Structures are given as structure tokens and as C-alpha cells.
Amino acid sequence: MKFLAILAAAMAMLMAISNAGAQTPQPEAATPASIRSAPANPDADVPPALRRPLRDASSGPILLRYQAMQKxxxxxxxxxxxxxxxxxxxxxxxxxxxxxxKNFDHIDTAQRGNVxxxxxxxxxxxxxxxxxxx
Structure with missing residues (x-):
């Protein structure tokens, strides 16, 4: 099932590319230099089904340990x-x-009677x- 979704997304991408070539190109001089030099969004032409989500910096083992310690x-x-x-x-x-x-004596290394x-x-x-x- 996942393979079919990827295949359909790839076909849609190929169709979009072939349709883009059929359009008449605009002269480059009509485009301002600032726009021509700006890098295109690399994910703009990639179908959503094929995009990998960016790694969320707010998750991971460090955050999990922090949350556990806060709890x-x-x-x-x-x-x-x-x-x-x-x-x-x-x-x-x-x-x-x-x-x-259970581990009170090991935690209370100073032997104060509290930790x-x-x-x-x-x-x-x-x-x-x-x-x-x-």
C-alpha cells in the first residue's frame, strides 16, 4: 500500500515536470536579479508523500530525560x-x-537521615x- 502511494506521488511529480516544460519560458531579463539569484525551495517540486519531515529539535533523548527529571x-x-x-x-x-x-541509605551518602x-x-x-x- 505504501509502495502505491509513493508510485502515485512519483507519477504526479513526473507529470508536473513534463507540463512545466510545455509552458513557454519567460525571458530571464524580465525577472529581477534578486529573484533569479534566490535559491529555490528544494522541496517545492517534491510531492508531500515523498518529503521527509525535518527532525524535530524539541524531541529526543535529552528532552525526555529533562522531562522525566522535571516530573x-x-x-x-x-x-x-x-x-x-x-x-x-x-x-x-x-x-x-x-x-x-528502598535505596535511601545509598542516596543519603552523608548519613543525615534525609535526602x-x-x-x-x-x-x-x-x-x-x-x-x-x-
Whole structure:
């Protein structure tokens, strides 16, 4: 089915090219120099079915990691019921952040009894690097 759509688009493009040659050409002198020297849109003659969309700069792994980190930050802030900027084990457990509760001792490297978001980010980055090195 996709092949038929591409074939139909290619046929339409060939017909457009052959029809363009049948028209009488305009003298070049009648066209202003600024227009003659301007590069034509390379996709103007390509049928929409054959055009490849430009890669969207607003997507990709970096953006996905950023969005995931922002979501985690919101959940972290919501779990911080006393508003001190850090979570203790009980706050993490009550908020449903079981991975923080489960790994609390590894995240709390300073052994303060609470973890702030920077501690959590450092632990996540460390885990990601360990996973890559395997």
C-alpha cells in the first residue's frame, strides 16, 4: 500500500515536470536579479508523500530525560510535607516513592537521615553511569 502511494506521488511529480516544460519560458531579463539569484525551495517540486519531515529539535533523548527529571522533581516536592527541601524515609514511603525508600541509605551518602533532590540526582546519574560501563 505504501509502495502505491509513493508510485502515485512519483507519477504526479513526473507529470508536473513534463507540463512545466510545455509552458513557454519567460525571458530571464524580465525577472529581477534578486529573484533569479534566490535559491529555490528544494522541496517545492517534491510531492508531500515523498518529503521527509525535518527532525524535530524539541524531541529526543535529552528532552525526555529533562522531562522525566522535571516530573520526578514535582513528585519530590509534593512528597516533602514539612517543606524543608528534603525527604526522610517516612515521607518517601508515604508518597509512594518506594525506590527512594528502598535505596535511601545509598542516596543519603552523608548519613543525615534525609535526602535532598541534588542527592537524588547524583545517585541517579551514578547509577546510569554504572549501567553504561557494564
Amino acid at each position: 520526578l522533581k514535582r513528585r519530590f516536592d509534593e512528597a516533602d510535607t514539612d517543606g524543608n527541601g528534603a525527604l526522610n524515609r517516612d515521607e518517601a514511603r508515604k508518597a509512594g516513592l518506594g525506590f527512594i525508600d 535532598n533532590f541534588e542527592d537524588l540526582k547524583a545517585w541517579i546519574i551514578q547509577r546510569r553511569e554504572e549501567a553504561r560501563s557494564r
